[in-house]
Amino acid sequence: MDLVVEGVRRAFALLLRGDPEVLEIMWLSLRVSGLATLLSIVLGMPLGMALGLRRFPGRTVLLGIINSGMGLPPVVVGLVVSLALWRTGPLGVLDLLYTPAAIVVAQFILALPVVAGLTAAAVQQLDPKLPLQLAGLGASRLQRLIWMVREARLPLLAAVMAGFGAVISEVGASMMVGGNILHYTRVLTTATVLEVGKGNFDVAIALSVILLGLTFCLTMAITLVQQRGSASR
Amino acid sequence: MTPILALRDVTVERVGRRVLEAESLAIEEGAHVAVVGPNGAGKSTLLRVLGLLERPAGGTVLVRGRPAPARPREALRLRRRIAMVLQAPPLCDTTVRANVALGLGFRGIRGREADRRIRPWLARLGIEHLAERRARALSGGEEQRVALARAFVLEPEVLLLDEPFAALDAPSRDSLLGDLEAILRELRTTVVTVTHDPDEAARLADDLVVLVGGRIRAAGPKRDLLRHPPNRETAELFGFTVLACGGRRVAVPPGGLALGDGPVTFAMRVERVVDLGYGRRVIGRVGESRLAVDVPNGDEVPAAGDRVSVAAAGAVELPAG
Numbered sequence: 001m002d003l004v005v006e007g008v009r010r011a012f013a014l015l016l017r018g019d020p021e022v023l024e025i026m027w028l029s030l031r032v033s034g035l036a037t038l039l040s041i042v043l044g045m046p047l048g049m050a051l052g053l054r055r056f057p058g059r060t061v062l063l064g065i066i067n068s069g070m071g072l073p074p075v076v077v078g079l080v081v082s083l084a085l086w087r088t089g090p091l092g093v094l095d096l097l098y099t100p101a102a103i104v105v106a107q108f109i110l111a112l113p114v115v116a117g118l119t120a121a122a123v124q125q126l127d128p129k130l131p132l133q134l135a136g137l138g139a140s141r142l143q144r145l146i147w148m149v150r151e152a153r154l155p156l157l158a159a160v161m162a163g164f165g166a167v168i169s170e171v172g173a174s175m176m177v178g179g180n181i182l183h184y185t186r187v188l189t190t191a192t193v194l195e196v197g198k199g200n201f202d203v204a205i206a207l208s209v210i211l212l213g214l215t216f217c218l219t220m221a222i223t224l225v226q227q228r229g230s231a232s233r
Numbered sequence: 234m235t236p237i238l239a240l241r242d243v244t245v246e247r248v249g250r251r252v253l254e255a256e257s258l259a260i261e262e263g264a265h266v267a268v269v270g271p272n273g274a275g276k277s278t279l280l281r282v283l284g285l286l287e288r289p290a291g292g293t294v295l296v297r298g299r300p301a302p303a304r305p306r307e308a309l310r311l312r313r314r315i316a317m318v319l320q321a322p323p324l325c326d327t328t329v330r331a332n333v334a335l336g337l338g339f340r341g342i343r344g345r346e347a348d349r350r351i352r353p354w355l356a357r358l359g360i361e362h363l364a365e366r367r368a369r370a371l372s373g374g375e376e377q378r379v380a381l382a383r384a385f386v387l388e389p390e391v392l393l394l395d396e397p398f399a400a401l402d403a404p405s406r407d408s409l410l411g412d413l414e415a416i417l418r419e420l421r422t423t424v425v426t427v428t429h430d431p432d433e434a435a436r437l438a439d440d441l442v443v444l445v446g447g448r449i450r451a452a453g454p455k456r457d458l459l460r461h462p463p464n465r466e467t468a469e470l471f472g473f474t475v476l477a478c479g480g481r482r483v484a485v486p487p488g489g490l491a492l493g494d495g496p497v498t499f500a501m502r503v504e505r506v507v508d509l510g511y512g513r514r515v516i517g518r519v520g521e522s523r524l525a526v527d528v529p530n531g532d533e534v535p536a537a538g539d540r541v542s543v544a545a546a547g548a549v550e551l552p553a554g
Binding site: 127129130132133134135136137138139140141143147150151 | 281284286305309312313315316317318319321322323325326335336339340383384387393
């Protein structure tokens, strides 16, 4: 118990002091996971909408693959990305292994099925007559899409939060493809594992508190946006 | 005059099954038309084709005599002169005012100009006081009023209404039907209403289209069609009782049957008597046809198995075939 209190105290001390190493690790975590989430939104939302709204051959199988991908083990993704980026691997020429970019790639693969699968579920919950009704009022294709997204905004923002939550918290893939290199690819989760290994439990707890705080702040910001438009009387 | 909308040999198929086969249909400009038919007759499909929201598998949709364009951009321009209100229309999760402004927004009409067009329709449909309310918090009748206002503000050349009262309870339906009837009487717009209810059809339209099993079985002015139904389906849809007598078939208008003798009398074998509370319904057969005669409380009622006379007022002969 004393250890936890000491850890929390230490976390605040590190933050208030503006410890450059901790700030650097925090900033990298945020950038890497933020970028991975953003990429997964750019690709995953259109994919999810197509899966949710359109009917085409192979749709159910693809949806099944995406849905099972929501529980993709990070170490498996880490392994596959490592093999692909390995010097002699198919993408070895890119020389990306043990760089922040490699972590982004791995986390993007982890977040993509989460975002796409939850997006598909979100748009399938809409009234199936909505597109037709919007068209019946003179909506163009784009205008229809905008209003469908608007109508599904609550579950769509939940998809964003779930995607970000999945990648900011994973450690296996970051460790394997990033290598936990100080000042380069060390993120909050890999740093925590390292400190635990060294027996520095107070530092590990401090890092965990920072990770939780960071996740909470970001998710809270999205939640505020999400709930602003839903206050119904 | 060229009809504003016309169908020529239009067919629509769903999973290989033909759900609509309209050889020819013309909607004249300014006409108020009701499309009547039983459930699953293809009424909503017909409306979607008329609204250029569904391309038929075969045939042509003519807008003012010219085939509807296939290119999305040109089709959109035409579509924007038509407004459609779906059955149980989905409203968007925003305020009533924003919902009513939706179609105007699609056409780039916003701000003061949109407000100027919205206000009279909110008043006309009695939903002014709901303008800032969220659409999700409305009753069924209020929702339908918002959906109608949303279409009326567009001042469309053609207004398509799919079962505008289907989801409503009797009091909201009656009050909205009265309001809509009054609005349509003043409106020059062409209106096509789909309904399965003959009363709604008779009150909202001057012309009727009878659709049964995806085919148009009758079309024409309400007066002609309901004075002399051209066929059995039309007669039965509008509540006529069809009776066979001596190789001919006659249709008796709703309320035209009474127990007793009259100028036209049939012999009915009583099968059962149902207590309606406010009266009794005597159900029986004349030849192969089944009929029901309502009798007020206090009148003498026959028993099952009896043979009684039924007087038919206003009976018209149905064409053979």
